[in-house]
Amino acid sequence: MATNPQSKVSGAIANGAKPWITHDQEPFIKISNLTKKFGDFTAVDNVSLEIYREELFCLLGGSGCGKSTLLRMLAGFEAPTSGKIEIDGQDMSGVAPFDRPTNMMFQSYALFPHMSVEKNVAYGLLRDGVSKNDAYSQVNEMLKLVQLEDFGKRKPDQLSGGQRQRVALARSLIKRPKLLLLDEPLGALDKKLREETQFELINIQESLGVTFIVVTHDQEEAMTLSTRIGVMNEGEIVQVGEPREVYEFPQSRFVADFIGSVNIFEGRVSDDAIDYVRIKSEDANCEIHVSHGVSCTENQKLWFAIRPEKMTVTHKKPHKTKLAKFNWISGIVDEIAYQGNLSVYRIKLESGKVVRITKSNRLRHDEDEITWDDKVYVSWEDTAGVVLTQ
Amino acid sequence: MRKSFSFSSVATVLGFAFLYAPIVSLIIFSFNESKLVTVWAGFSTKWYVKLFQDPQILGAAWISLKIAFISASLAIILGTLAAYVLVRFRRFLGKNLLSGMITAPLVMPDVIIGLSLLLLFISMESLFGWPAGRGLTTIIIAHTTFCMAYVAVVVQSRLGDMDESLEEAALDLGAKPVRVFFDITLPVISPALVSGWLLSFTLSLDDLVIASFVSGPGASTLPMVIFSKVRLGVSPDINALATIIIVIVALGVLVAATKMKPEKGY
Numbered sequence: 001m002a003t004n005p006q007s008k009v010s011g012a013i014a015n016g017a018k019p020w021i022t023h024d025q026e027p028f029i030k031i032s033n034l035t036k037k038f039g040d041f042t043a044v045d046n047v048s049l050e051i052y053r054e055e056l057f058c059l060l061g062g063s064g065c066g067k068s069t070l071l072r073m074l075a076g077f078e079a080p081t082s083g084k085i086e087i088d089g090q091d092m093s094g095v096a097p098f099d100r101p102t103n104m105m106f107q108s109y110a111l112f113p114h115m116s117v118e119k120n121v122a123y124g125l126l127r128d129g130v131s132k133n134d135a136y137s138q139v140n141e142m143l144k145l146v147q148l149e150d151f152g153k154r155k156p157d158q159l160s161g162g163q164r165q166r167v168a169l170a171r172s173l174i175k176r177p178k179l180l181l182l183d184e185p186l187g188a189l190d191k192k193l194r195e196e197t198q199f200e201l202i203n204i205q206e207s208l209g210v211t212f213i214v215v216t217h218d219q220e221e222a223m224t225l226s227t228r229i230g231v232m233n234e235g236e237i238v239q240v241g242e243p244r245e246v247y248e249f250p251q252s253r254f255v256a257d258f259i260g261s262v263n264i265f266e267g268r269v270s271d272d273a274i275d276y277v278r279i280k281s282e283d284a285n286c287e288i289h290v291s292h293g294v295s296c297t298e299n300q301k302l303w304f305a306i307r308p309e310k311m312t313v314t315h316k317k318p319h320k321t322k323l324a325k326f327n328w329i330s331g332i333v334d335e336i337a338y339q340g341n342l343s344v345y346r347i348k349l350e351s352g353k354v355v356r357i358t359k360s361n362r363l364r365h366d367e368d369e370i371t372w373d374d375k376v377y378v379s380w381e382d383t384a385g386v387v388l389t390q
Numbered sequence: 391m392r393k394s395f396s397f398s399s400v401a402t403v404l405g406f407a408f409l410y411a412p413i414v415s416l417i418i419f420s421f422n423e424s425k426l427v428t429v430w431a432g433f434s435t436k437w438y439v440k441l442f443q444d445p446q447i448l449g450a451a452w453i454s455l456k457i458a459f460i461s462a463s464l465a466i467i468l469g470t471l472a473a474y475v476l477v478r479f480r481r482f483l484g485k486n487l488l489s490g491m492i493t494a495p496l497v498m499p500d501v502i503i504g505l506s507l508l509l510l511f512i513s514m515e516s517l518f519g520w521p522a523g524r525g526l527t528t529i530i531i532a533h534t535t536f537c538m539a540y541v542a543v544v545v546q547s548r549l550g551d552m553d554e555s556l557e558e559a560a561l562d563l564g565a566k567p568v569r570v571f572f573d574i575t576l577p578v579i580s581p582a583l584v585s586g587w588l589l590s591f592t593l594s595l596d597d598l599v600i601a602s603f604v605s606g607p608g609a610s611t612l613p614m615v616i617f618s619k620v621r622l623g624v625s626p627d628i629n630a631l632a633t634i635i636i637v638i639v640a641l642g643v644l645v646a647a648t649k650m651k652p653e654k655g656y
């Protein structure tokens with residue numbers, strides 16, 4: 001999917017401001033040293049996080065990583081074992097869900113099956129003592145926003161999955177919460193609908209100016225939606241950053257591997273200079289030249305991670321004027337997956353390691369097409385990968 | 391494909407015959423002219439007329455309906471509370487014990503329930519003076535007790551299937567827990583409440599053994615009256631009464647089945 005994370009960042013927060021870099025705003029949500037234990041099991045482990053007003057923050061992680069528990073603590077359904085949550089300067093400890101300035105959109109949507117769409121959406125307003133007339137005119141407006149104005153009288157079981165998702169969104173937004181929590185908001189939709197809905201969600205978020213925290217296990221979704229992503233693993237936040245930052249500059253092998261796919265070569269530092277580092281890798285069977293300095297020591301064990309789309313595969317040995325002996329390896333084509341826009345090659349290196357390379361199919365007919373069992377050369381630029389120390 | 395007499399179709403016919411032949415013959419003989427229950431002597435509705443002129447049977451029917459209505463309603467309230475605690479309250483000391491104890495009356499013989507309740511009522515009367523004597527009140531208490539177990543089981547399974555995030559969503563939208571219970575939980579489990587109530591009503595109407603133990607003078611339920619009448623010889627007006635009850639029950643089941651379409655939770 002073609003996405004440009006940079007362009008929406010500017011939309012979600014006015015004028016492309018990045019308060020997490022400039023620190024010119026008070027954080028809107030402050031989570032400090034939050035821990036949640038269920039018996040012996042630590043679901044959320046000492047998480048500290050600052051989220052700014054009008055952000056669309058994604059908590060990304062596999063199942064059981066604690067992201068949903070963190071969200072439920074924000075909503076007030078779980079009480080933290082220790083630590084503190086502040087929303088807009090207000091300490092949330094001991095505040096019941098019905099008194100919090102947050103609303104939540106549930107993964108199952110949790111639409112009340114015995115109420116019509118209108119009544120579902122109006123429920124929150126009526127509980128706050130808004131008059132019926134007022135409430136229903138707001139409901140109509142909200143249903144217009146989610147393009148369901150003609151469906152007010154229907155019951156949830158008379159709606160399609162996508163429509164139900166929009167009712168759930170409308171219901172959770174009607175009270176104009178300071179913070180909207182979304183638990184896998186698009187998880188139950190099929191792929192095509194999901195892509196459309198992602199952009200709708202961003203538009204709605206921008207037009208209402210509500211801060212969103214989205215829990216998802218889908219890294220593509222997180223990349224598309226968010227201003228920043230917090231990657232979680234085993235209850236901890238392992239990296240927080242803008243989508244591009246998390247993708248291009250992962251700080252650990254876990255993040256590199258979890259977000260997108262990656263080839264990782266284990267190796268040892270063979271030459272450490274101020275402006276470059278060289279890594280001797282048995283995995284790669286070559287010496288890797290990286291054109292930036294890394295704080296490391298000679299012979300230290302580390303990992304070189306490179307994305308499949310940043311490697312080139314050719315029949316001819318790559319001609320490089322400088323550094324001719326670095327950053328290329330020969331191998332045999334093991335598998336090819338033709339996906340239309342892309343082709344994915346699995347290439348078996350001499351060391352026995354298999355690397356994954358993607359190539360966009362720009363030509364309709366390729367004279368020099370790479371096919372099974374060809375002997376090929378894999379090469380990359382000296383700026384293409386990252387060095388990981390953990 | 392032409393089917394010959396397969397085992398399953400024969401079994402189905404025989405099974406239904408086994409279940410319904412007695413009832414069908416009972417209905418047919420309720421329209422019998424003759425006083426002899428087993429000899430057909432032409433069509434007549436005189437036993438129905440006679441039935442509605444018998445104050446003993448009408449009185450007993452009224453008492454039974456009253457008892458069934460009140461104890462089914464009480465059983466619904468108590469049984470729902472019990473089920474709610476068992477499903478919603480996670481792990482508390484004695485939860486399994488409580489769960490077992492609530493369902494015990496389902497498997498306990500009626501004779502034992504009746505006898506133990508009788509002993510309880512007698513000792514309560516001598517200790518606090520309540521319930522004074524045995525009659526309507528004691529039967530209602532007894533029926534509520536054992537019907538509650540059935541309600542708890544029915545409601546428990548429905549509550550267990552209910553998506554808990556429905557309640558959380560209501561809490562999240564600003565409803566206090568009590569409000570959530572009445573706005574969300576009750577309507578969602580209402581089919582179970584209706585079937586629990588109907589089940590309790592039927593069980594109470596049907597009960598002979600427990601009622602015989604805890605009943606007192608002036609509080610003979612319909613089954614008790616029928617049973618005592620039958621011991622003096624089966625008279626055709628009992629057939630008429632049974633036919634009326636069957637028709638009422640069949641109508642009740644029909645209405646319940648058409649009204650309660652299973653609702654899925656979203």
